[in-house]
Amino acid sequence: MTVPTVVVAGVGRFGALHARVWAEAGARLVGLVDPDTARLTEMAQAHRVDETDNALAPLLDRVRPDVVVIASDEASHVGLAVTALESGCHVFVEKPLALSSTDAWRIADTAAAHRRQVVAGHISRFTAPMARMRAGIEGGAVGTLCALRLRRDFSRAWYLSFGDRVHPVWESCIHDIDLAISFVRTPVRRVVAMCSGAAGAAAPSVVSALLEFDNGVTATVESAWLVPATAPGTLDDGPLTLDGAIVGEVEVLGLAGMFKQRLVSDALVEWTGAGVQVPDMSLWPEEDGVVGGALRREVGYALAVFAGRRDPDLMPVEEACWGVAAAEAVVESLRTGLPVEPARR
Known part of the structure; x- marks a missing residue:
């Protein structure tokens, strides 16, 4: 090729x-x-x-x-x-x-x-902070991995616009389910999930799930499409504009250390006539006239895999399948109110 x-x-x-x-x-x-x-x-x-x-x-x-x-x-x-x-x-x-x-x-x-x-x-795997966390885990920087905490909140307007096109678990929670799998590298064996009644008819837009992996590591995955319009925008300009915000955090807890990272950094804050913006610089920022960041790294990785220049090690298809099975189990647990074991081969 x-x-x-x-x-x-x-x-x-x-x-x-x-x-x-x-x-x-x-x-x-x-x-x-x-x-x-x-x-x-x-x-x-x-x-x-x-x-x-x-x-x-x-x-x-x-x-x-x-x-x-x-x-x-x-x-x-x-x-x-x-x-x-x-x-x-x-x-x-x-x-x-x-x-x-x-x-x-x-x-x-x-x-x-x-x-x-x-x-x-799964673009989040290719952001620089998440790649560094994964390398740190694999290199033993936090010792024995014990638990993960992942949270991702979206603008309320996004839910009303497109968030209910499919079950919100497939739009939001799937990101963090995949990140958790990328850190643990084993399938999920049990899931229990619930949603907030405070959101009324839009209850699936507020989800909390507990995942237990085959090796005993646990992960909490939380998502709420309730960020108000008054929050600083994170994707309001650039090659793909979305009027609103993503707010989230990832924590990795081990016996010898801990990592913590905001999914969208607030290192750059812009106060202008357009209001307050906290522009995302990790997903698809425009750099010297071309799109960079995690999306460019993801595409470069895919091209290398397709050309046979590298192994499919960063995003193995079986891990994507584990993520789908775990998300499917979260949706079923929300429906039944019971613990669910994700489907296996």
């Missing part, structure tokens, strides 16, 4: 960002897929792409790319991924890999059968 060819399936806000980043990373965009024909035309003109389609399979027959990047709605991930893999393409699929453990393992098995690679787009 010299200059890898890429098709992007799903060209909404995040798909448009992916199209830009993959091109900036050295790939050649050869096709775009989306059910919205007007959006397809707009994006094809912006990226000078000749081939577009409302469906993936006929486009793959025409262009035969090396890679398919899936940034479409969550429910479509499994069908698009399987189609791409069966056509001989490597696949990058935005989180979550799938909405059920059965579908997640179907993607993994299809990739193995066709000797293709799958990288799940």
